[in-house]
Amino acid sequence: MGRIILWMIRGIAALVVIAVLLSGMVYYLASQSLPDYDVTRETPGITAPVEIVRNNANIPHILGENDSDVFFGLGYAHAQDRLWQMIIMRRTVQGRLSEVFGRRTLKTDELLRRLDLYNLARASLEYQDDDTKMALEAYASGVNAYLSRVNTEALGRGAPEFFLFSNEISPWQPADSLAILKLMGLQLAGHLEDEVLRARVSLTLPEDRVRDILPDMPGHGIAALPEYASFFDQAAPQFASLGEQDRPAMWPSPRRGFAGASNGWAAAPTRSAAGGTLLANDPHLGFSAPAIWYLARLELQTGGVIGGTIPGMPLILAGRSDSFGYGITSSYLDDQDLHLEQLNPDNPDEIRTPDGFTPITTRASIVRIKDEAPITLTLQWTPNGPILPPEMYDLGLITPVGHAMSLSWTLLTEKDRSMSAGIGLMRAKTVMEGIAAGADYVAPSQTLTMVDKDSIAMKVIGVMPGRNPRNQTQGRIPSPAWNAVNLWGTPLSYSANPKFVQPTGGIVGNTNNKIIDRPFPEHMSFNWGDSQRIQRWQRLMQAREVHTRDSFIEAQLDTVSVTARTLLPLVAADLWFTGEAAPAGTQDRNRQDALTLLANWNGEMNEHMPEPLIYSAWMRALQSRLIRDELGPLATAFKHVDPVFVERVYRDVDTASVWCDVIQSAARETCSDIALVALDDALLWLSENARGKQESLRWGDYHLAVHKHATLGEVPFLKWFVNIRQSTSGGDNTLLRGLTSGVGKNPFQNVHGAAYRGIYDFSDPDSSLFVISTGQSGHPLSRHYDDLGELWRRGEFTPMSLDPELARAAAVGITHLIPIN
Template identity: 65%
Template sequence: MGLLFRWLLRLAAGLIALAVAAVALVYYLASQSLPDYDQTQEVAGLTAPVEIVRDTHNVPHIFGASDPDVFFGLGYAHAQDRLWQMTMLRRTVQGRLSEVFGPRTVAIDRLLRRLDLARLAQQSVSAQDAYTTAALKAYAAGVNARLAEINDEALGRGAPEMFLFNAPVAPWQPADSLAIIKLMGLQLSGHLEEEVLRARTSLMLGDPARLVDILPDAPGTGTAALPEYAQLFPGLPRYAAGRDTPHDPLMPLPRRGLAGASNAWAAAPSRSASGGTLLANDPHLGFAAPSTWYLARLELANGGVIGGTIPGMPAVLLGRSERLGWGLTSSYMDDQDLFVERLNPDNPEEYLTPDGYKTFESRPSIIEIKGAAPITLTLRWTENGPVLPGSVYDLETITPPGHVMSLGWTMLDARDTSMSAALALINAGTVQEAIRASEAYVGPSQNLTLADRETVALKMVGAVPRRDPRHQSQGRLPAQGWRAENRWQGRMPYASNPEFVSPVGGILGNTNNKLLERPFPNHVSFVWGDTQRVTRWQKLMQSREVHTRDGFIEAQLDPVSPAARTLLPLIGADLWFTGEAAPEGTPERQRQIALSLLAEWNGEMSEHLPEPLIYAAWVRALQKRLITDELGPLADEYKQVEPLFIERVFRDIDGASVWCDIRQSAPRETCTEIARLALDDALVWIGDRYGSALESLRWGDAHQATHDHPVLGEVPVLRYFVNIRQSTSGGDHTLQRGRTSGEDPDPFRNVHGAGYRGVYDFADPDSSVFVISTGQSGHFLSRYYDDQAQLWRRGEYIPMSLDADLARAAAVGVTRLLPAPE
């Protein structure tokens, strides 16, 4: 027995030693790719030495003898810190993920191949101006210099992910940077899904007049009546079940409510306590580790520029120089239309046009799949755009037999000069120069908020489709592609894009809210990204005569929900303080406690309070009860709460209270009854998930920001090292926006928000501040992988200074790149 015990002990010790050795080996291999920030390298492609000074937070300050050399340095720095992220973006837009991930990503590759963004980007290279062409080539050379260094010195393949998903990394090309702009446009596009959902909902609703309830227009002048989708395409089933496939984090198509969003506002000197202009910006994107954003400073011939970049692109997309600041918010301009194309019944390779049947433009495309046989696609284009697969947003459910769907989209442009516009913007010195420079910008359409030392302005930039006033659906539903009045007729002139310069009140801003009211086809959009945050922003801006940098920071971090303040008095109007105190432990008592808490609440979505969780669970359960019997399984597509819908129902606007009645039941239910039942549903759900002690609940336990690694985030054990989870305040409709997922089992996970925050004060530019949501490095063993995450969570910032001496004084490393001898 003793002998057996000794051998078992030896075996266990051996296994432990092997495990320790394996961990040590993995750590050693992974750590090899950690960049050395304090070194001198000879590299090909430079004309003169470049210096990359890494400040305390690992923000590179890049100095060179010429602008191309500075862009070379940016490419090198991006590849040092975010090589895996860059290669993933490139593979995604090229439709080549399956070469690495196998069958899992075939659907993504199919879509991206059909959109053909990589080929369009390649064609756009020749459309750039000389300055941009030089910048793109130099940036690509900088990336490739880092790749050469990795190969020559065996630096762990450049990123730890490369060991798990080993695949060759091709040299970077100028077209790759242009393709990433188009990929970002796809991630920010929401109109495609809105058209599909509107069509599916139109088919499902028995009363077409109710469509405006569940898909309401932003407040303002109403929209003229539209045809019912079934009238455009008779014979379609009233409802067809969708695929209900889980969302892959690698899929660039956004889920509804998770396309682009953002905040930006500016104050003229007359409204600034310091006497200089102020600008604040926090663009909202899906959270990930690492963040989409990467902070950098470029010392160009026109002066220093500092702000947020996206690895893969040689541009400071939002930030400031000494003279000018710029911020971006998604404009929600309607830049996409779906066209239903009729196939020739005698020849399915032809489709109907206003001039008769024409042959599809088509070509084959082979998708290589790791661990499986390759597949060959036939890519087809019509005059309106590429033909999409029926799986995209369940297009097949609204496509009539004998037809296919094609997509019109402004970013399907082979002469896209958006990069030239972005680089012209960072060299602009005044608001007017910036507005002129942005004329070349195609997409994704943005509201550009600007501030120079004297002036503030907002200009919508991006190509706007010119639609015929006779368009059947006004671009809100898929339309018959063979009718001339439904087709695009070029672009609107840039001068017609909304523009606001030096407003009388001295304050301007945008929270993705409706900018203006124009009749179709000059309307900009019918779908806007916000109807709630803007009301809180207006209150904060109007409550003070003058503003400060710290006041703008306060506004960025404001957690008060105007939606909660509006909805609670409506849905609880007949429930507050009714009846005697119920016995402890009963559902009635739980309801009374919940209502008592909410009655004293001011709508602040603080992570430390119970009321935000009770409110959020209540309105979610309420919307589900209101729409399920009308929409059936389609109700699952409405994952986020729409405050305007609930408000319409409880105010009975145009008879909207009919949603409260359950059609399948004999009695006629009132809205008060449905509100009470929904509150009970919410409390049961909360009890099952978080316990019955309502006073002890914390919103932050449910509203955790999920900065997850898109590939390694679900790997057992490893996920604890690569994912960044944080308790957060805010919510769907707060200025400190933390958009919830809406998906079980964690519907209130914070998945979409401000990955970058910046506030710029032109009375003292070097007092400006910024921060990103994770850290500069994409390497999970780096101390800079998550060093800004806690600052971001606490609402803190880091200095945004162009003082070179300050950067050098606390540098964590200085990289010197020298031209290699020829």
């Protein structure tokens, strides 16, 4: 027996030693790809020395004697820190993920092949101006210079992920950067999903009930605020804002409700305490580790520019120079239309047009799959755009037999000069120059908020489709493509895009809200991303006669939910403080305790408080109760609470209170009845999923921001090292927006928010502040993988100056690239 125990001890010791050795070997191999930032290297592709100064947050300041060399340096820095991210984005837009990940990404590859984004990007290269072509070529050379080092010196294959997946890396091409910009367009496009859902609901409900569950945005457009004194005569808007299903692996198209959200606002010198213009911007995207954003500073011949880049592109997408600042928010321009294509019953390779039947353009595309035989896709295009198969986007549920569905989209063009517009914006010195640069921009449409030393402006950039005023569906649901009135014509001119310059009130802003109130077809959109947060923003902006950098930060980090303040008094109108105190431990007592907490709550979605969790669980249960008998299985498509819908029901707008009556029951339920039952549903969910008493619950324990690694985030054991988790405040309808997932065991997980924040103060430009939601490095072993994320979680920032000496003073390394003679 003693010998058995001895051998067991020896075996366990041996296993421990082997595990330690294996861990050490894995760490050694993975650490080889950590870049050396403090080095001098001879490098082909540059004409003069390039200096990459990385400050204490690992933000590169790229200095060179000419613009080509500076863009080279940006490509080199991006490849050092985000190589895996760049390669995966390129494979995604090329439709080549299955070569690495196998069949599980086949549907994603099929979507990208059918949209043909990569080939369109390649064709668009010739349409860029010379300055942009130079930037693209120099950037690609910088990426390839680092790739060459990886190939010749091993360097741990460039990133640890390449030890687990294919390490075949083809050279970076200028068209790759153009393709990634188009990929961003796909990730921000949501109108296709809206059309499909509205069509499905229209097949289930009468039109007046469709208007309830998919309401038009109430109120007038808001962009420029009035003069401060006149604000107090304004009446508050009456109404209060929108969700969806599992996707194939690495699916780049957003679920409904996740097509983008952002904040951007600016104050003129007359509304600034220090007398300089102010700009705040925080574009919202899905969280990932590393974040999609990467901070950088470029010293161009036109001057320094600093802010947020996306690895793979030679652009500062949001940032500032010494005299000009610009921010972006999703404009929600409706730039997509689905068209119902009638197939020729005698020849299914033809579709019906207003002039008769015409052939479908077809092309074969071979998709290679890891460890399997390749498959061949037949890609089909009509004059209106690509045909999408019925299994994508639930199109089969709304496509009649003998028909197909095509997609018209402004992004699907080779004449796309959006990259040139971005390069021009980086070089702009004034608001008017920024507006002029936006004329070349195609997609994804954005709302630009801009400031220079003296003025402020907001301008929507992106092509507005030319729809016929007699369009049968106004682009809200798929329309018959054989009727000429439904087809797109010449796009609207850039001058038709909404513009607000130097408003008398001295403030402009956008929270993805409705900004104009024009009739179709110049309406921009029927669907907007916000009707709630804009109300809070208005109040914060007009509560002060003048603003400071700090007041803009406070607004950016504000966690008060106007939605909660609006809905709770309506929903619980007949429930507050009714009846005698119930015995402890009973359901009546639990209900009373919850209502007491909510009655004394100010609507602040603070991570340390229980009320946001109780409120969110209640409203989620309430909407489910209201819609599931009318919609049946379709109710699962509504993942998030729509405050406008709930408010319509509880105000009985256009008899919307009919939703409260359960169709299948004999009794007639009131809205108070449903509110009470929904509260019990929420408390039951909390008892099953939350620990502790109601008053000890924490919203932040459920509203966790999970920044998931795109490829390793679901791998057992590894996910605990590569994913970043943070307790967060905010919610779906707060300025500090943290959009909940709406699905899974924890539907309140924070999955979409401001992965980049910037505050620019032109009374003291070098006091401007920036932060991203993770860190600069994409390497899980780097100390810069998540260091900025802790600042981001606390609502703090890092300064970024255009003074290179400040960067050198606390540099973590300076890379000198020397040209090879």
